[in-house]
Amino acid sequence: MIDALVVGAGPSGCRVAWKLAEAGYSVAIAEEHEQVGDPCQCAGLVTPRTLDYLGYRLPVLQEMRGARLWGPHDSYLEFEALETKALVIDRPALDRSIAARAEKAGAEIWTGTRYTRGWRDNGGMVAELRDKSGMQQVQTRLLIGADGPASRVARDAGLHNRREVMAAFGGDVSGYATRDGYVDLFVGSELAPRFFGWAIPTGSDTGRLGVATTLPHRPRKFFRSYFHEGAPSKVLNGAKLTARISGLIPFGLREPAFTDHVLLIGDAAGLAKPTSGGGIYTGLVSADAAAETAIAAFEAGDLSVAYLAEYQQKLRNRIAGELQLGARLRRAFLALDDAQLAEIIRMLGDPAVLEAIQRVGDLDYTSRAAFAVLKAQPKLVKFAPLLLKPFV
Numbered sequence: 001m002i003d004a005l006v007v008g009a010g011p012s013g014c015r016v017a018w019k020l021a022e023a024g025y026s027v028a029i030a031e032e033h034e035q036v037g038d039p040c041q042c043a044g045l046v047t048p049r050t051l052d053y054l055g056y057r058l059p060v061l062q063e064m065r066g067a068r069l070w071g072p073h074d075s076y077l078e079f080e081a082l083e084t085k086a087l088v089i090d091r092p093a094l095d096r097s098i099a100a101r102a103e104k105a106g107a108e109i110w111t112g113t114r115y116t117r118g119w120r121d122n123g124g125m126v127a128e129l130r131d132k133s134g135m136q137q138v139q140t141r142l143l144i145g146a147d148g149p150a151s152r153v154a155r156d157a158g159l160h161n162r163r164e165v166m167a168a169f170g171g172d173v174s175g176y177a178t179r180d181g182y183v184d185l186f187v188g189s190e191l192a193p194r195f196f197g198w199a200i201p202t203g204s205d206t207g208r209l210g211v212a213t214t215l216p217h218r219p220r221k222f223f224r225s226y227f228h229e230g231a232p233s234k235v236l237n238g239a240k241l242t243a244r245i246s247g248l249i250p251f252g253l254r255e256p257a258f259t260d261h262v263l264l265i266g267d268a269a270g271l272a273k274p275t276s277g278g279g280i281y282t283g284l285v286s287a288d289a290a291a292e293t294a295i296a297a298f299e300a301g302d303l304s305v306a307y308l309a310e311y312q313q314k315l316r317n318r319i320a321g322e323l324q325l326g327a328r329l330r331r332a333f334l335a336l337d338d339a340q341l342a343e344i345i346r347m348l349g350d351p352a353v354l355e356a357i358q359r360v361g362d363l364d365y366t367s368r369a370a371f372a373v374l375k376a377q378p379k380l381v382k383f384a385p386l387l388l389k390p391f392v
């Protein structure tokens with residue numbers, strides 16, 4: 001019986017495996033794809049904090065210090081921060097770099113291996129895995145679900161709950177001329193219904209763009225018209241789509257995200273930020289919380305639900321508060337119609353507000369900027385009943 005079986009070799013799964021292997025426990029990761037990091041389902045935008053948290057350097061393609069916000073009714077806002085607020089990275093390289101550290105620490109990575117189901121047995125879990133050679137059963141003391149938004153581990157463990165899921169489409173473009181160091185964001189019911197679109201420069205004439213929204217009836221057609229006629233056409237100026245990505249972004253922390261012999265981390269636990277959809281940083285934080293909880297549980301010889309409850313407490317202390325505030329901000333955002341959104345974007349152009357965004361703007365802790373902005377622009381009080389409703 002191995003100590004821990006991690007399902008999914010994304011950043012969260014590789015990180016928890018790394019930390020457990022480093023502490024001397026036997027760990028394997030089952031990853032359904034043949035290569036860690038493929039296919040990429042990410043725009044690769046992270047905060048500098050994320051790389052600091054990882055604890056080693058990775059090549060950075062671009063540093064972002066500004067943003068252009070394109071809203072409904074030709075509303076527009078541009079701001080530049082005093083320091084770098086986000087970094088554009090090579091996402092597959094990030095996943096592989098963490099996987100390499102997990103392997104170096106002693107973890108095994110079984111690529112091309114799909115987890116099909118699991119059940120409790122003999123003081124642990126049995127996981128059924130399928131690879132090219134067929135089915136096999138693996139016994140483990142702890143099963144860690146790091147298997148992303150449609151987590152099968154969560155379903156088998158009875159930890160699934162209803163939550164909002166955004167569909168995200170995107171791609172790489174060439175011939176894209178924008179301002180270096182500026183990310184373009186698109187909001188409004190026509191531009192990007194219910195969430196937002198983005199365009200990020202990655203090189204001198206290349207970029208990544210995308211949109212996250214409720215799952216459209218005909219996704220391919222939706223993305224084609226979004227790309228050619230929708231929001232990005234404002235800045236793309238004839239750019240060509242060279243690669244496509246798509247994926248799901250789930251919102252809503254699973255509570256609980258643990259049961260006897262099972263922990264969920266990253267997107268499987270619903271840790272993507274409701275304000276930006278980013279989930280790399282929160283996934284890493286949850287992986288460390290899971291590793292610490294698991295190590296204490298292994299030492300105590302107790303992997304019961306009562307003992308693993310410590311994991312949810314760690315999540316609450318480290319990240320869940322911000323996710324809850326983010327969920328409320330999202331509800332406030334959804335309550336606005338296009339005219340109100342346009343008016344707010346214009347109000348945000350006030351120098352005092354821009355200064356507040358420059359000072360406290362933080363992609364990982366968006367609520368800090370939101371409250372600073374409310375303070376800096378008294379005219380927003382007009383929208384207080386709408387904006388504050390989700391908070392009361």
Ligand SMILES: Cc1cc2nc3c(=O)[nH]c(=O)nc-3n(C[C@H](O)[C@H](O)[C@H](O)COP(=O)(O)OP(=O)(O)OC[C@H]3O[C@@H](n4cnc5c(N)ncnc54)[C@H](O)[C@@H]3O)c2cc1C
Pocket residue numbers: 007008009010011012013030031032033037041042043044045046113114115116146147148149152168169170210245246247248249265266267268272277278279280281283
């Ligand atoms: C289009 C798009 C753009 C995004 N852009 C950003 C961004 O710029 N910045 C940011 O921070 N976040 C972004 N995100 C969110 C981010 O990608 C996720 O939050 C992050 O990948 C979560 O990491 P994870 O390790 O929890 O899960 P994942 O990275 O989803 O990894 C899950 C792994 O589990 C594997 N798996 C799934 N089921 C099984 C199974 N049954 N058996 C074996 N293996 C399995 C999958 O193959 C995958 O490798 C974006 C998401 C999308 C969809």
